[in-house]
Amino acid sequence: MGNSVLDDVFDNFVNGIRLFKDREVLRHDYIPDKLPHREDQIRLLGSTVAPVLKDARCSNIFIYGKTGTGKTAVAKYVLSHLESKAKEYGAQVKFCYINCRMTGSEYRVFASLSQSVGLSIPFTGLSVGEVFERFRSGLDQSRIIFIIVLDEVDSLIKDRGDAFMYELTRINETLHKSKVSIIGISNDLRLKEFLDPRVFSSLSEEELVFRPYDAGELRNILLERSKLAFQEGVLSDSALSISSALAAAEHGDARRALDLLRVAGEVAERQGAKAVTEEHVRQAEKHIEHNRVIEALKNLTLHSKLVLLSVYHLNKPSATTGEIYDVYNELCGEMGAGLLTQRRLGTLVNELDSMGLVNARVVSMGRYGRTKKIRLEISRGLIRDVFGGDNRFSQLLSYSPKITNKSSN
Incomplete structure (x- = not known):
């Protein structure tokens, strides 16, 4: 019986506790009959x-x-x-x-x-x-x-x-x-x-x-939607409140709030829970965040990927734009890609910063003026996973930049 693992998975799904009445209602493209607060x-x-x-x-x-x-x-x-x-x-x-x-x-x-x-x-x-x-x-x-x-x-x-x-x-x-x-x-x-x-x-x-929704408005939206999506009494009050609070803190994004609820329901269902709790929402948030970062990494343009790899290769708590540019320069050479100017690279760094992939902060160097310190905000392992699966980039992961060899004596 080689299938017993799958039999269990499928039987549990069919005979387990059904938390959802209609999970489609929590998808982005569902247009409800009434749109609260709009x-x-x-x-x-x-x-x-x-x-x-x-x-x-x-x-x-x-x-x-x-x-x-x-x-x-x-x-x-x-x-x-x-x-x-x-x-x-x-x-x-x-x-x-x-x-x-x-x-x-x-x-x-x-x-x-x-x-x-x-x-x-x-x-x-x-x-x-x-x-x-x-x-x-x-x-x-x-x-x-x-x-x-x-x-x-x-x-x-x-x-x-x-x-x-x-x-x-x-x-x-x-x-x-x-x-x-x-x-x-x-x-x-x-x-x-x-x-x-x-x-x-x-x-x-x-x-x-359209201004963002506040937590109270998000709660109403989720409440309306969850009546259609979940079986009665399955969704705990605290799960509803925390989903709205998390999405309101982000920037009043109803889509994110609905995602949190849907994924929390799926997590609860997999665990065989009888209700969706706050803890399930917390797990859903980690799960969604992880997937969001992976999506973001995959969808970066060529040069943004090269800039990110340069920060990865410098592997220090804070690199300067100049250092990043030197490594970026080498990587472009390796890949046969045309160079962007240092100013354009600065814009890409800011963009990576606003996506939460790097952290770029301006530091005052006293009378030597100001400089930017840039460090990676996501795990190095994640970068290896995503870029390692891409033929053009996998060899750049093991590339050892000349510039870092010089400085690490």
Whole structure:
């Protein structure tokens, strides 16, 4: 009976105590029937898009706030209600929702837009300009008001620039029978800095800012959601409170709070517990944090990985930007990658610092001015695990920089 281990796992799962009624309710993409503490934003967005019911174009609107503040949920909620109203009034309105981080390129954005007006675009092979042109003429033929939601638009703009936004915000000037309105959603409050001022002013005819939830509001959100997600009496009060407190301390992120609850439930279930307790939430937090760091490490760009490896190789309680640059220089040589300037490296260090992967603090050296001391914030083992699984980087892990050999006499 080689399967007995698995038999146990599966039987326990089937016959064990069921804590969840419906765990899907705790996922990010679940849109609930009511959105607590977002009534004002719903009203505002609703009144901004209302003109399309009388076949008039509505203003472009720009929504921003940090992750987990309900931006996507509110936009989808308002638009699905608008859709049923439009049918009722016979208004010629169509929507297209695109997550720019998932879509990943201008080509794919325009291809998705084309599909939603009924054109099929080959997966590759055309220029971006050509796809845009086909979309434009296909759209004009449809005689509709087209509302485009570009979610996480910040990720695409930082990656690819804002030329595609320029095209989109100007599109109404060349349309005769159709009109376009854009709803842009950004997790980065500083997106203005990345955008051409002309694009920004035409994109943000109306602005909507979502502030983070406080602990009390998060508790209400979790309470509503947990009634649907868990069996009755399974979730302890303390687990609910601590999940809301942890997520509020982070930055009022409902998504994180829901994650904590879901993972805590899974931990409790695996342990065969009858209820989800505070201790399960604490374990869930460690688990999520660990996974978040691993994801973050995997998704770093080439040069950020090289900068992080340089700090790893210096292996001291505090390295200076200069020292890091010297090792980075060697690693780039090893890998045949082009060097970035020392100033650009400074920006990457700050970015790694804000992600919690390194700690960079400015230290005063008395009359010698100020310098930055940088140290690793995550375990060296974690870096070895993640980079060791990547062929390009595994040999750099065992590389021994000339610079450190000199200094460690």
